[in-house]
Structures are given as C-alpha cells and as structure tokens.
Amino acid sequence: MLCIKCGTRDAVYKGLCESCVWEGLAFDKPGSITFTSCPKCGAVKVVNYWAHHEAHERWSRKVYELFRVNEPFKIESFSPIELNKIEDTAYLKATVKRDELDSKTFPLEIPYKRELISCPTCNKVTGSYYESKVQLRGFSEKMSPEINNIHEELLKMVESNQKKDPESFVSKSVQLREGIDIYLGKKKDGDTFAREIQSKTICNVVVSSSLAGIKDGKQFFRFTYMIRILDIEPGSLIFFDNVKYIYQGKRPGGIYVTDLKKGEITLINKRIIDFDKLRETGEKAQKEKFIVLDRTENETNLMNERTYSQITLKSVIKEDQVELFFYEDNYYGILGDK
Ligand SMILES: [Zn+2]
Ligand SMILES: [Zn+2]
Secondary structure, eight states: OBOTTTSSSBEEETTEEHHHHHHTOOEEOOSOEEEEEOTTTOOEEETTEEEOSSHHHHHHHHHHTTOEEOTTOEEEEEOOOEEETTTTEEEEEEEEESSSSOEEEEEEEEEEEEEEOOOHHHHHHHTTOOSEEEEEEOTTSSOOHHHHHHHHHHHHHHHHHHHHOTTOOEEEEEEETTEEEEEESOHHHHHHHHHHHHHHSOEEEEEEEEEEEEETTEEEEEEEEEEEEOOOOTTEEEEETTEEEEEEEEETTEEEEEETTTOOEEEEEGGGOOGGGEEEEEEEOEEEEEEEEEEOSSOEEEEETTTOOEEEESSOOOSSEEEEEEETTEEEEOOOOO
16 A cells, blocks of 8 residues: 555555655654753753762753653663853754664753852751751860761761762861761761761760751751760770779770789670760879790790890790780780781
8 A cells, every 4th residue: 555645656555655754754842951050060850850870860850851752662772962152052952763773873962040049958967057056076086097987987978978968068167176076968878977986986975965946837946866986095094893803905895905913904894884874093003015925834934025024924925926914013915916
C-alpha cells in the first residue's frame, strides 16, 4: 500500500509513509525557562528545592520533563542543555523515535532567564545558624593534642556528610582555653559524632537541650553535646576509686593502669570508669631508658642509660633496651603499643 498523503512511498504507519509520518511530528515545549543559582555556592534551584550536587543535571532533568511529542512519537533522549548567556537562549537536542528502528535528532531552542539568589543553606551559614553544639573538653579542662585530633575528625565527618546533605555544615569552631566549641548546622551530626567518639575512645558525654525558638511552626530545640575526653598523659599518677595508680594509657575497651602495690599493669573496663571517681594527683612518673645487661630465668639486670646505675627486675625482659616508669624509688613497666 502506498502512502495516502504523497502516494509515492510505502505506507508504514496509519497509511502514511516514513517521511510523511515525521512531517506530523509536533513538539510541545515551554515558552521559556529560568535558571536560578546561588552566587555563593553554585547551588541550583530545581522547582522547589535547592540542588547542591549534580545541580545542573538535576535542573536539566526537570526541564526535559517540560517537553512532549505527539503520538506515535516518543522522546528517547536529550543532549545536555547549553545556556547561552549572550543570546539568553538555551540550546539542546532531542532524539525522537517512532519505533525501535526509526529515530531522529532535533535541535531545540528556548529563551531562558538567569536569576541569582542566595540559597537557604548559605543564608544559614552566613547567619551563623546552628542546631547543635559539640563541646570538646579534656579531662582536666585544658587543651590537649587529642582534643585537636578529635576536632579534626568532627570537621571531616561533617564535610563528608555535606556531600550528601547541604544542611550538614560547621557554622563555626571556637577555640577556648578549656577546649573547643563546634557549632553544627544539623542536630544529627552532633548526635552521630558523640556516639562515634564514645565507641572509639574513653570519654564522658552529657547531652542537654534548650528551647531556641519556633521554626516552621514548631518548637525548635538546640542540643549541646559536652564530650569530656580522657586525655590523661601516660605516666600521670591517678586515683581511681581511692586507689593510686600510674596511668598507662587507653584502648577503646578501657584504661590500663599500674597498681603501685602489685606493680602489674591491669585493665579497668570502660563500663566501670566513672569520671567522678577518677582524678589526677598532679604527680608524674619519670620515664627512664635502660639497657639489658644480662638475664636469668626469672630476673633481668638493667643499666640506666642516663645515670649508669644498675637495677634488677624480677621479670624477664626479651628486648635489649627498655623504658620504665620511675616513681617513689620503684620501677614499673610501660604498656606497649599493641
Ligand atoms: Zn508519504
Ligand atoms: Zn548557596
């Protein structure tokens, strides 16, 4: 059967030939489009939300949805949208198919308008908005390298969360004599971090909240996570539950201490560590280096590297050199790195 329109070619669809069918293609396209972006962070407004990642792609997908073609055609794909700022025209191409075998690509152009608006996240950041505050403190309310490290970890966590959620941000970090206060855009970040740090190290977390106002018609609370880190320096003398120990160090499961009477290193499980029962005496055991002179089955003779004085330990030391803590006329072993 020949085409009912041109009468020269074979009919393929509803009595029309291939080229006469394509002549009937009609695009339904928007009269104009608007591209709204944030001048501060580059976020793009997509209908009613702000896209901070793959912003141009997300905006483009919404624009694509504004195009229609009539039956029996279907839009197969779009090219990226090119925004020509000088001509105020958006250029793109649409590939249209009639059936699986037959497709054609058409250039399209639409007038577009450019708008620059500061996005809500940037407004919040510059307005020093915050939902939660993390207070990092040391055991004795003074700064320590560990507080700085944990601060770095928190910044990294928020930075990584921000890739998925722009509402995650650090509003500000305030360095104080007794620690660091970090103001966070999202309550959940403070919560997650406090939990994470509790599982990783020995610390005491106190959460408090206060009514900060009304937001979206609801009461809005601000949360404070006061994280007190056990950052006692190894070698410090401590009292725990009224017993005096040399503090050796900590692991996620607890703290290692030397009982002065027994001279042995023992673990105090983190579950029973109560910060109220723990205090530093202010004294420190001195670290001394020794060279092993000789050893028997149960003793080791050592020489102090600094003073050349010799001591005998009632234990076997396998290494050729060793460090010991010295406190009140006695020497104590030091917890290894394992
Ligand atoms: Zn025809
Ligand atoms: Zn922005």
